[in-house]
Each structure stands twice: as C-alpha cells, then as structure tokens.
Amino acid sequence: xxxxxxxxxxxxxxxxxxxxxxxKKNKISADNYPSVAVxxxxxxTGLSLDGxxxxxxxxxxxxxxxxxxxxxxxxxxxxKYSKDPAHEEFCTRQLEAQDFYFGExxxxxxxxxxxxxxxxANTIRLNVNxxxxxxxxxxxxxxxxxMIQRAVQAAREKGFVVILTIFVAANRNxxxxxxxxxxxxxxxxxxxxxxxxxxxxxxxxxxxxxLETLNxxxxxxRTDIGWQIYRDGGMPTxxxxxxxxxxxxxxxxxxxxxxxxxxxxxxxxxxxxxxxxPGGFEDPLDKIVYSVHPFFGDGSDLKAIDWDGxxxxxxxxxxxxxxxxxxxxxGGWCEAFGIHTPIVFLDYIRxxxxxxxxxxxxxxxxxxxxxxxxxxxxxxxxDKCSTWAGRGTGEIVRDYFLSY
Numbered sequence: 196x197x198x199x200x201x202x203x204x205x206x207x208x209x210x211x212x213x214x215x216x217x218x219k220k221n222k223i224s225a226d227n228y229p230s231v232a233v234x235x236x237x238x239x240t241g242l243s244l245d246g247x248x249x250x251x252x253x254x255x256x257x258x259x260x261x262x263x264x265x266x267x268x269x270x271x272x273x274x275k276y277s278k279d280p281a282h283e284e285f286c287t288r289q290l291e292a293q294d295f296y297f298g299e300x301x302x303x304x305x306x307x308x309x310x311x312x313x314x315x316a317n318t319i320r321l322n323v324n325x326x327x328x329x330x331x332x333x334x335x336x337x338x339x340x341x342m343i344q345r346a347v348q349a350a351r352e353k354g355f356v357v358i359l360t361i362f363v364a365a366n367r368n369x370x371x372x373x374x375x376x377x378x379x380x381x382x383x384x385x386x387x388x389x390x391x392x393x394x395x396x397x398x399x400x401x402x403x404x405x406l407e408t409l410n411x412x413x414x415x416x417r418t419d420i421g422w423q424i425y426r427d428g429g430m431p432t433x434x435x436x437x438x439x440x441x442x443x444x445x446x447x448x449x450x451x452x453x454x455x456x457x458x459x460x461x462x463x464x465x466x467x468x469x470x471x472x473p474g475g476f477e478d479p480l481d482k483i484v485y486s487v488h489p490f491f492g493d494g495s496d497l498k499a500i501d502w503d504g505x506x507x508x509x510x511x512x513x514x515x516x517x518x519x520x521x522x523x524x525x526g527g528w529c530e531a532f533g534i535h536t537p538i539v540f541l542d543y544i545r546x547x548x549x550x551x552x553x554x555x556x557x558x559x560x561x562x563x564x565x566x567x568x569x570x571x572x573x574x575x576x577x578d579k580c581s582t583w584a585g586r587g588t589g590e591i592v593r594d595y596f597l598s599y
Contacts, residue, residue, distance in 0.1 A: 241402030242356065242459055244482065247514045249550065251356070251403075258356060258516055258550030259596045260318030261311045265292030265557050266346055267322040267362050269339045272373050282370040288567075292557035293342075295566050297349060307556050308353050310571060315596025319350045320358040320518055320552045322410065326377040328361075328390035334376045344397060351403060358461065358518060358552065359394055360407035361387050381415040382425050382441040383408060391447050392454065399456030406451070407461035407518060408444050411488060414465050415439075421465055422473050448478050461486050461518060468498075468505040485509050488519040489540070494531025502543055510547045517544065517551040521561050524576065524586035534580055537588045541595050553592045562589035 240252055249256040268289050277286035291300070298306025311319060326332045327339040343359070350357050364377040380387065387409055398404045414421025415436035424431065428443030444462055451460065462476055464487045476483055487506045492499040509515055522528065522537045529536075544551060559565040564572050564585055573589030 242405070243402075244514055247510075247512065248548070249514065249516075256317075256356075257548065257599055258318045258552075259599060260316035260320060260355070260358075261314070261553050261562065262320045262322065262519060262555040263292070263296050263307060263346075263557050264322050264555050265289045265296065266343065267324050267364075268369075268373065269324065269327050269336050270342065271336070271338065272370075272376075276370045276373065279370070285368055285370070288559075291567060295557055296346065305569060305571070307566065308350060308355070310566075311355075311556060312353065314573075314593040315599065316355070318356040318358065318550070318552065320360060320407075321346055321350075322362045323359055323390075323394070324377055325361045325363060325386050325390035328393045329386045330393060331389055332386055340393070340397070347398060347401075347404065351401070356403050356405070358405045358407055359398065360410050360461075360518065361390050361394075362410045363387075365411075380441075381413045381436060382421075383412070383444065383447060384439070384441055388442040388447055388450070392450060395451040395454050395456035395458075399451065399454060399458060402457050405459040405461055405484065406456070407463070407486070408447055409463065410519075411467065412463055412465055418465065418471050419473070422471060425465060426473070426475055445475075445477050448476075448483070452479050458482070459484050459514075461516065463487060463518070464506065464509075469509045470504060472509070484514045484516050486516050486518045489517065490520065491522050491526065491528035491532060491536065493527030494529070495527075499528070500532055500536065500540075502540070507543075507547060510549050515547075515549055517549055519554045520551055521554045521592075522588045523560065523574075523584065524581050525584050529580035534576065534578060537576060537591060541591065545595075553589075553596075560584040561587060562592055564589075 243250045243253070249258060270290070270293065273286045273290045276282045277290065294300040295302045296307045298308065308319070321343070323343055324339065326334045327336045329335055347357050363379050364374040365379045391406065391408060394406050412425060414425070416431035416434050420431070423429065424441050424443070426443050426445055428441055428446055430440050431437050448460055457480065459482045460478060461484045464472065464485070467488045467490070469485070469487065489502060489505060490499070506515065553562050555561050556563055557566050560574060562573055564574055573593050574585055574587030575590045576588055577586050
C-alpha cells in the first residue's frame with residue numbers, strides 16, 4: 196500500500212495538538228469541540244468511493260477479513276482478574292489471544308495477522324473499549340491507547356485495511372467488574388462520543404482506517420423514535436433508559452470532520468436491520484458506510500434471514516459492508532433453515548458485491564476450532580445439523596475469501 200502524503204501527516208499532528216490543547220482548557224462534550232480547517236485539495240490515498248463501490252488506492256476493493264475480539268480488554272484487567280478462579284479461564288485465554296494477534300510469546304511463528312492473510316483477508320476489524328479510550332473516564336488507560344496504536348500499526352505494516360469499532364461490555368462472560376467499567380448502552384453516549392473523538396485524533400489522518408461508531412446498537416424505545424435518537428441524539432421518555440441522554444451519530448460525524456478526520460465512518464442498523472430506516476445521516480465528506488450483522492439466530496424468526504428486507508435494499512443504494520458474521524450450527528438456525536443456508540448467504544452477498552468481516556480468529560468454535568492449537572484449523576460446516584460447538588462456517592468463509 197502507498198504511504199499517505201507528508202502533508203497529511205503534518206496536518207494530522209496539527210489537528211491532534213489543537214485538540215489536546217482544547218482538552219486542557221475545557222472538557223470535551225458533544226457541544227464543545229475545536230474546529231480544524233480541511234484542505235479539500237490535498238490528495239488522499241487509501242480508501243475512497245466510486246458511487247457505492249469501494250476503491251483502494253483508486254482500484255476496486257472488496258473488503259474481506261476477520262475480527263479480533265481480545266483487544267477489547269485492557270491487559271491490566273486481564274492480568275488482575277486472571278487470578279480469580281471464576282474468571283481465570285476467560286482472562287487467560289484473552290491474554291493469549293492478544294499474544295496471538297501480535298505474534299508474541301508462544302505465537303512467535305504463528306501470528307493471528309499472518310493467519311488472517313493466509314486465509315484470504317485484506318481487512319482486520321478490532322473491537323475497542325470505549326471507556327478505556329475516553330480521556331474523561333476514570334477508566335481511561337494510556338497503556339490501552341498505546342496497545343491499540345500498536346495493534347493498528349502491526350496490521351498496517353502487513354498491508355491490511357483496519358476497522359476500529361466502539362464497543363460496550365455486553366458480553367456476559369466478561370468479569371462483572373470489567374463490565375461495570377464499560378457498561379452496556381443501546382446507543383452512543385458521551386463516552387462513545389469521546390472515544391470516537393479519540394480515535395479520530397489518533398487515526399483520522401490514515402485513510403486506510405475505517406471508524407465504526409458503535410457495535411450493534413438497538414433502540415431503547417419505540418423503533419421510529421429510536422432511529423431519530425440514534426441519528427440526532429436525545430432522551431427516551433419511557434423504558435429502562437428514560438431520561439438518559441444519547442449523542443447522535445450525526446453529531447459524532449460532524450465532530451470528527453471538524454477535527455480533520457478523513458476516514459470512512461461505518462454506521463450500523465438498529466438491532467441488525469435497516470427496516471424502518473428514516474435516512475438523514477449526514478457527512479460533509481460523503482464517506483458513510485452502512486452495516487449490519489446478519490446472524491441467523493435460533494431459527495425461530497424468519498426475519499433473521501430476510502436479507503433483502505434487512506439490508507439488501509440498502510446495499511443497492513449505499514456503500515455497504517457486513518462487519519460481523521458467523522453461523523455456528525449449534526446456534527439453532529440449522530434445523531429451521533437448513534444446513535446449506537450459510538452457502539446461500541455467501542452467494543447472496545457475492546451477488547450484491549457486499550464485503551464481510553468474519554467472527555472471529557481469536558474465539559474458539561467460531562471461525563477457528565481453537566487459535567491455541569497448532570496447526571490452527573477452521574470450523575467445518577458439515578453436511579447435517581449438529582449440536583457440537585465445533586461445527587461452524589470457518590472453512591467455507593476461508594475458501595470464500597480465497598476465491599477472490
């Protein structure tokens with residue numbers, strides 16, 4: 196891949212210094228952030244759009260790749276809670292997964308990034324911790340910020356495009372104290388906002404990086420109102436999150452652009468669908484990419500495989516990218532939808548020219564049997580439904596990616 200122009204680097208440094216100076220004087224909020232002039236004549240390499248089609252360095256680009264989940268957790272927390280017998284297995288595995296990503300420790304000759312490349316990837320998606328990235332949060336961690344910078348650098352040095360996705364700790368397997376540090380939120384809140392701003396400061400100059408505003412948002416109120424709050428910000432007037440102030444995606448995008456960020460910005464649908472989508476998401480650079488996670492579910496709801504209704508119509512009109520997908524046979528969908536449904540799905544997104552990120556290279560029994568084994572082998576779909584966790588779509592995803 197080409198390197199960005201030196202002027203872009205200078206511009207990014209100026210933007211970061213300006214932003215940090217503002218942070219010292221005033222707390223960052225959605226209503227208060229410095230503006231940096233953007234020179235529209237500066238040539239930008241990396242990702243661009245031709246209508247709704249992706250380009251990389253001016254050539255057609257089909258994003259395909261794998262997710263790494265373990266970088267969602269601060270290393271200090273994993274070390275701390277690995278000493279608790281109740282969380283030892285989870286934390287130890289995540290520590291090993293971080294080593295796997297970087298090719299360190301016992302993975303010195305078997306790194307996750309090299310495996311991703313060998314399995315057909317050109318893009319890496321990293322789940323990142325919004326609380327640890329928020330400079331005003333008590334759980335903000337400079338060590339964590341440095342780990343994310345190092346992770347991005349490692350991927351970029353190997354020629355990958357990188358997606359950075361804001362996450363809350365919704366996973367019930369996470370130790371409760373770690374979940375409390377990064378509590379679940381249905382939509383972007385002030386922590387999400389400031390974490391996005393931080394990512395913009397760190398990586399806004401790199402046009403090979405996409406920023407995803409929030410993983411798997413959902414409406415905390417009636418869906419039509421939820422879409423408006425998700426887009427423009429506001430507070431639900433009923434339900435568990437009544438009176439909670441959320442920051443609109445449009446505010447996040449506007450602030451990132453004022454700070455000089457040039458990245459593609461990925462916006463997911465609510466509850467993994469764009470049904471009821473009202474439009475109105477705005478970006479002065481016209482670099483919004485839309486996304487869903489079309490998991491098949493437990494087979495009890497046919498709407499889960501209504502691909503046209505959930506996202507196909509969006510892919511017909513907008514830049515679109517699936518940022519997470521897998522289909523474990525033990526998930527329950529198989530008996531209802533049939534063992535070959537994943538193959539039909541891959542044929543469908545190929546027909547729509549939709550890129551995809553597979554979940555995940557560091558989570559056993561998703562796309563890999565177990566990253567801690569040697570050799571590392573993918574999960575296999577098989578020819579009949581099964582309750583065994585080792586049955587999954589890793590092999591067909593790998594072969595699908597390698598076919599490009």
